[in-house]
Amino acid sequence: MIRSLRVRLMLGAATLAALFMLALLPVLQGAFRSALEGVIEQRLAADAATLISAARIESGRLSMPERLPDEEFNLLESKLLGFIYDRDGTLLWRSPSSGDERIDYRPRYDGEGYDFTRLHDERGVEFFVYDLEVDLLRGQAAAYSIVTMQPASEYQAMLDGLGRQLWLWLGGALLVLLGLLWLGLTWGFGSLRALSRELDEVEGGNRDHLSREHPRELLRLTDSLNRLLDGERRQRERYRDSLGDLAHSLKTPLAVLQGVGEALAEREQARVLQSQVERMSQQVDYQLQRASLRKSGLVRHREPLAQTLETLCGALDKVYRDKRVRVWRDFPAELCVPMERGALFELLGNLLENAYRLCLGQIRVGARATADGCELLVEDDGPGIPVDQRARILQRGERLDSQHPGQGIGTAVVVDILDSYDGELQLEDSELGGACFRMKLPG
Structure with a gap:
């Protein structure tokens, strides 16, 4: 069993702080995940707007330039993909960057405006998908789904890195918190140490009462201890007075017996009697001394x-x-x-x-x-x-x-x-x- 109050408080505080950190970690990760997905959604929406600005309708057909304003759509090794579908979900155009991707995606043209979701390609790679419905293109009626995609691998790497950083930050914060708590407890327990020193002085006979220069929470304890000390002191004084009276009443009979023993000193029994009377006298003196002295004096x-x-x-x-x-x-x-x-x-x-x-x-x-x-x-x-x-x-x-x-x-x-x-x-x-x-x- 742990007998130190400060160690108990530290263990309790450390346990509560650790539980709080463990509960806070998924909350922070969830908040970061939501913020990061919001940033990705905004970026894909901006990329979809780039495709819309580049699209033309010529003779009732969709026309796209060979090179798009955003170079990421033009590079094969780019991770930004662009697609345009008609109302029926037929693929009309795809960006050069999506040349080697096999993605089975069917947009749902339902008048909802846009959709932000995820999907997996044939290799199991996960993508973020932003699907924007277009009803009007450069003043001409149109019914297209402008789709931009981005792999989720970079996003997951950022999340994993954040998780490791959070563990380090929260662990360091926990250590700093416990250090500050230990210093606070050390300062707070100074009043208990002062009370302990006063108790040592009372036990050693250098102080009669505990002072009232302690925190309010300890004053009731010190007052109770002072009443206990007063009661013990009065009881000790009664014992001392009683033993003094007893010693006084026995002194005269013992002196008479000792005198009789000295008068009969030639007999063996008288010598035994005299030695026992002397021992009784010594014990009376000792008990009287013991009642008046504190332990430190003995x-x-x-x-x-x-x-x-x-x-x-x-x-x-x-x-x-x-x-x-x-x-x-x-x-x-x-x-x-x-x-x-x-x-x-x-x-x-x-x-x-x-x-x-x-x-x-x-x-x-x-x-x-x-x-x-x-x-x-x-x-x-x-x-x-x-x-x-x-x-x-x-x-x-x-x-x-x-x-x-x-x-x-x-x-x-x-x-x-x-x-x-x-x-x-x-x-x-x-x-x-x-x-x-x-x-x-x-x-």
């Missing part, structure tokens, strides 16, 4: 993967210490992920928590830098995810594992985070036997 961060993974695995190893999970690290030690620290903790935390819960004993975290960003993998040796269920588990509230507690939002949160960074998530089968979460992040 993309600028780069976080070391090894350090984040070490922190998360240390906490999860204590929670799932009975499983003795082994985590394989398959990435360079210095590799950094183009993501803010809190977002990376949230992303890996959800995926690793699922992997720890469902694996049999092995997890592999792989990563590599790519030409356009970074690719991150989290694999396990658990039961895996059926192909027909992979789209379902990415939806908020959907869970395949009903034997463990949870709200079914972990993978949905992962998708939300990746969307905010223009990333992609693919679910595949792991070489370990379980599920593989493959994530691609732009750099």
Whole structure:
């Protein structure tokens, strides 16, 4: 499917212009044919008048001079033929130029005055025929048909040449028309390009609203987009205020829990509690920051993967210490992920928590830098995810594992985070036997 509006308009205009040219071609050819036949008829009429001026009636008989005023009638190789018939259609005289022609023509003396038609000789050669009835010749009563003829071959050659010229002219006109149309569309689409630039500025945070300096046809669209932007901005502010209130209400309880954890730091369970309280505090800070920052503000961060993974695995190893999970690290030690620290903790935390819960004993975290960003993998040796269920588990509230507690939002949160960074998530089968979460992040 053609996705360019300008190309669609060009193809549509080119098709209509080509159809118009094809319809115009036979009209022009017909007009030229009629004009050319009119010229030939006038010429043959003038030649018939020449014969009439040269004719005499002597002793009741037609008399013609040996040489006619028009030399074309006197030359054997000439293509202008002349004949004179009586009332009964009997040939009385023929011009010297018609000496070798075998033309079976019978004039019809019916009082109509003249007739312009075509005929073919014995060889199939086509002629134009002008037949003029004469009732009075130099003051004397007469009843003759003065006939002049001309081959149609020259006429057909002119028509063929005109047809070729018309194809060239109309084809050239079509190309010029399409070129002008392309320039016109380029100029006309300048307003759309200006609108696109303003939208880019809105997306980049450099503009709050679209201007009204656009054609009238686009003002309704820009007004609707401005109302949508205002509504989105108000909604984002409500979310930010709600998250701010939530963060404020959780800060004090978290501080109390953290203080209790520090007081009981000598116990193993207290250290686990303290690490989880710190993680909760970090996530509250991250969610508050995410509500107030735009996407462009988050993309600028780069976080070391090894350090984040070490922190998360240390906490999860204590929670799932009975499983003795082994985590394989398959990435360079210095590799950094183009993501803010809190977002990376949230992303890996959800995926690793699922992997720890469902694996049999092995997890592999792989990563590599790519030409356009970074690719991150989290694999396990658990039961895996059926192909027909992979789209379902990415939806908020959907869970395949009903034997463990949870709200079914972990993978949905992962998708939300990746969307905010223009990333992609693919679910595949792991070489370990379980599920593989493959994530691609732009750099």
